[in-house]
Amino acid sequence: MFTLIKGGTLYGPEKMGDRDILIAGRTIARVSEHIDLPEQFETRVISASGKVVTPGMIDLHVHLLGGGGEGGPRTRTPEITLSKITRAGVTTVVGCLGTDDVSRRPETLLAKAMQLEEEGISTYIYCGSYQFPLATITGCVRKDIALIPKVIGVGEIAVSDHRSSQPSFEELCRVAAEARVGGMLGGKAGLVHLHMGSGKGMLDPIMRIVKETEIPIGQFLPTHLTRTLSLLEQSIQFARMGGNIDFTVKGQELQFPLTTARALQMALNGGVSIEQITLSSDSNGSMPVYNEKGEIIKLAVGDIQYLHSECKELVKGGFPLDQVLKMVTANPAKRTGIDRWKGSIEEGKDADLLILDKDLEIETVIAKGQMMVHQKKILIKGTFEE
Numbered sequence: 001m002f003t004l005i006k007g008g009t010l011y012g013p014e015k016m017g018d019r020d021i022l023i024a025g026r027t028i029a030r031v032s033e034h035i036d037l038p039e040q041f042e043t044r045v046i047s048a049s050g051k052v053v054t055p056g057m058i059d060l061h062v063h064l065l066g067g068g069g070e071g072g073p074r075t076r077t078p079e080i081t082l083s084k085i086t087r088a089g090v091t092t093v094v095g096c097l098g099t100d101d102v103s104r105r106p107e108t109l110l111a112k113a114m115q116l117e118e119e120g121i122s123t124y125i126y127c128g129s130y131q132f133p134l135a136t137i138t139g140c141v142r143k144d145i146a147l148i149p150k151v152i153g154v155g156e157i158a159v160s161d162h163r164s165s166q167p168s169f170e171e172l173c174r175v176a177a178e179a180r181v182g183g184m185l186g187g188k189a190g191l192v193h194l195h196m197g198s199g200k201g202m203l204d205p206i207m208r209i210v211k212e213t214e215i216p217i218g219q220f221l222p223t224h225l226t227r228t229l230s231l232l233e234q235s236i237q238f239a240r241m242g243g244n245i246d247f248t249v250k251g252q253e254l255q256f257p258l259t260t261a262r263a264l265q266m267a268l269n270g271g272v273s274i275e276q277i278t279l280s281s282d283s284n285g286s287m288p289v290y291n292e293k294g295e296i297i298k299l300a301v302g303d304i305q306y307l308h309s310e311c312k313e314l315v316k317g318g319f320p321l322d323q324v325l326k327m328v329t330a331n332p333a334k335r336t337g338i339d340r341w342k343g344s345i346e347e348g349k350d351a352d353l354l355i356l357d358k359d360l361e362i363e364t365v366i367a368k369g370q371m372m373v374h375q376k377k378i379l380i381k382g383t384f385e386e
């Protein structure tokens, strides 16, 4: 079965002009100014003229199984469903565990990722959670990353947070080394994804690893960096040393004081390249707000839809569309080591595509060549979704 998207303005994520896209099976077969197939090829044609076509978004921080529980069992947050992801324009997710690795395990996270993959999108996971000793599937971070196809790194490991296991410098060095070697053996990113808390240590332990060991700075990806102004300023310094940084979108409405737009502007003004920045949703994770005594005063849940709504707001606020798109397509693909198949509109890559209307609202979502959402209607639902 062939699908032909005609006449859209392509941002792949760079602006490519008006092009047709031919999808064969799950792959982008051809991108060209004008494509017509002979009649004997059964082809579904989608008109995209006057519309914008982009790669499907990649969200590298999603609590697929839910998270939370920091305020007791009733504060455990729910699992995500297929249509929630596709409706949000996301076609690839990387799942993680959070504070709770007691009742949620990496084996369950892997099974959930396998379910979503079968249902139609692309999924990866991190082994580990906030805590040490790290929750793994094989008993070893190195083995998990090297041998389990969906495991692309370890995380989110909590640093400078009252919920972390207060890892020592040596423990952090060891896990980074394990992830690095696992990544080499498995042909993966071996990413060390770090949950940054509001503790005063901030990124100090990571800066120290970079200064005192041979582990390259690119191995790390800290997130939740808009939590405090001083953390953001230090993360800009970290990026100027060559590190990559991730902002949790819409945090300000839930928990964080700094808007993504302001953080982004500060990073760019500070000499950070857009290529070093990714955005993620923290979807289905709990976002508890604590007072200075460490008591929960408010509880919210991250939503994967914020990724798209944040992008729209950034564009409205004057950031160029291609730059905004990079942070949710090409950059996360590179960071997670899946850019051979994902993150851009190129021949030979997976047909993960979005068609947006002139207001950048999501009209059509195609994942691995399959139409998941069309004309804003969900065509494919998760196995047990109503």
Ligand SMILES: [Zn+2]
Binding pocket: 098, 156, 195, 196, 224
């Ligand atoms: Zn986190």
